[in-house]
Amino acid sequence: xxxxxxxxxxxxxxxxxxxxxxxxxxxxxxxxxxxxxxxxxxxxxxxxxxxxxxxxxxxxxxxxxxxxxxxxxxxxxxxxxxxxxxxxxxxxxxxxxxxxxxxxxxxxxxxxxxxxxxxxxxxxxxxxxxxxxxxxxxxxxxxxxxxxxxxxxxxxxxxxxxxxxxxxxxxxxxxxxxxxxxxxxxxxxxxxxxxxxxxxxxxxxxxxxxxxxxxxxxxxxxxxxxxxxxxxxxxxxxxxxxxxxxxxxxxxxxxxxxxxxxxxxxxxxxxxxxxxxxxxxxxxxxxxxxxxxxxxxxxxxxxxxxxxxxxxxxxxxxxxxxxxxxxxxxxxxxxxxxxxxxxxxxxxxxxxxxxxxxxxxxxxxxxxxxxxxxxxxxxxxxxxxxxxxxxxxxxxxxxxxxxxxxxxxxxxxxxxxxxxxxxxxxxxxxxxxxxxxxxxxxxxxxxxxxxxxxxxxxxxx
Numbered sequence: 147x148x149x150x151x152x153x154x155x156x157x158x159x160x161x162x163x164x165x166x167x168x169x170x171x172x173x174x175x176x177x178x179x180x181x182x183x184x185x186x187x188x189x190x191x192x193x194x195x196x197x198x199x200x201x202x203x204x205x206x207x208x209x210x211x212x213x214x215x216x217x218x219x220x221x222x223x224x225x226x227x228x229x230x231x232x233x234x235x236x237x238x239x240x241x242x243x244x245x246x247x248x249x250x251x252x253x254x255x256x257x258x259x260x261x262x263x264x265x266x267x268x269x270x271x272x273x274x275x276x277x278x279x280x281x282x283x284x285x286x287x288x289x290x291x292x293x294x295x296x297x298x299x300x301x302x303x304x305x306x307x308x309x310x311x312x313x314x315x316x317x318x319x320x321x322x323x324x325x326x327x328x329x330x331x332x333x334x335x336x337x338x339x340x341x342x343x344x345x346x347x348x349x350x351x352x353x354x355x356x357x358x359x360x361x362x363x364x365x366x367x368x369x370x371x372x373x374x375x376x377x378x379x380x381x382x383x384x385x386x387x388x389x390x391x392x393x394x395x396x397x398x399x400x401x402x403x404x405x406x407x408x409x410x411x412x413x414x415x416x417x418x419x420x421x422x423x424x425x426x427x428x429x430x431x432x433x434x435x436x437x438x439x440x441x442x443x444x445x446x447x448x449x450x451x452x453x454x455x456x457x458x459x460x461x462x463x464x465x466x467x468x469x470x471x472x473x474x475x476x477x478x479x480x481x482x483x484x485x486x487x488x489x490x491x492x493x494x495x496x497x498x499x500x501x502x503x504x505x506x507x508x509x510x511x512x513x514x515x516x517x518x519x520x521x522x523x524x525x526x527x528x529x530x531x532x533x534x535x536x537x538x539x540x541x542x543x544x545x546x547x548x549x550x551x552x553x554x555x556x557x558x559x560x561x562x563x564x565x566x567x568x569x570x571x572x573x574x575x576x577x578x579x580x581x582x583x584x585x586x587x588x589x590x591x592x593x594x595x596x597x598x599x600x601x602x603x604x605x606x607x
Contacts, residue, residue: 262287
């Protein structure tokens with residue numbers, strides 16, 4: 147199969163189906179599922195151009211999604227599991243009818259990741275017809291969904307996980323010329339490592355909103371919260387739509403690579419220093435921000451991963467020279483990415499665990515301690531990467547030896563998440579001695595007094 151649908155898992159597959167339906171049938175399709183949905187994973191009472199875009203059919207439309215584990219694995223025989231799933235759904239429909247909580251749709255669509263051969267397709271159709279005699283029954287198997295995914299209007303933006311289940315190089319060849327691909331190669335290679343583990347969040351959606359409106363976004367927050375991941379995945383999504391994605395470390399990179407006749411997204415990730423703040427690099431952006439922003443438009447976007455004070459200083463500098471009149475309020479282009487909902491944390495953990503291809507013991511440990519991991523106050527996407535990839539294998543090895551109690555396992559899980567990552571250690575080591583002592587002094591202060599804005603303020607305390 148052209149897309150590795152099995153890699154998504156049940157929850158993400160349902161999300162993909164909903165995104166596909168919205169993209170191909172329209173925003174009138176409502177996403178249901180994961181609640182008392184009465185068999186509706188997606189639904190609309192309205193008319194839709196579905197299943198054919200050429201003909202509008204009257205509603206209501208009901209969409210039911212069923213995921214079959216490892217349906218496309220080598221040697222898999224998913225027909226039995228799929229038939230069982232269909233039988234259970236039919237039993238549910240009969241029960242809803244008996245309890246008078248069912249309104250028969252004009253069109254009932256059954257979607258699954260499993261391949262469906264012609265005889266099984268007709269068998270499933272007839273089974274649903276037996277309980278839905280007045281409905282048009284439509285069956286979409288895994289191959290049918292792959293056909294829809296070959297022409298996904300804008301779906302990479304709403305469902306970037308799609309990039310992890312298809313051939314990325316083939317996508318780039320189909321979207322970009324060889325010259326554009328070469329100019330985008332650095333950005334693509336950085337994003338490639340993020341594709342299997344990236345989980346879209348509300349902050350990701352906010353960044354898209356800001357970029358569509360202002361064409362310039364500043365992703366703000368402390369280290370490890372996912373600023374870079376959001377920036378690079380937005381860039382890669384735009385590559386899927388034919389844009390060039392340009393790694394832009396300094397203003398000169400922006401001006402050198404700028405093509406007024408093309409569509410480009412520029413990403414200034416760690417433009418002010420990765421493990422050490424470099425004021426000379428920041429001052430260059432501050433000095434030339436107005437010239438950069440004059441070239442930003444609907445076909446040329448810019449993303450900074452930074453801290454808001456750098457943007458504020460740049461705007462103040464523009465104010466002094468009278469160049470900030472057309473610039474939006476800094477708050478309008480800032481996206482604070484530090485907060486994650488419980489559901490988003492769970493998806494981040496799931497994506498890292500799924501990509502790591504964990505053994506059964508590691509999966510069981512995550513299932514048992516998932517609430518503890520997700521609610522840990524030190525949770526960040528980067529720490530989940532390190533926990534799953536580095537700490538978890540060592541912890542599982544100790545558990546197999548039988549030397550740890552459940553309480554000790556719980557303690558070690560917390561310690562593995564809390565301990566600073568190597569990147570944070572490198573950042574601290576790269577700081578000047580004076581700044582190191584400044585941070586240490588901050589830690590020694592009472593909690594309610596840790597708000598000095600300058601070193602001299604700290605001295606007064």
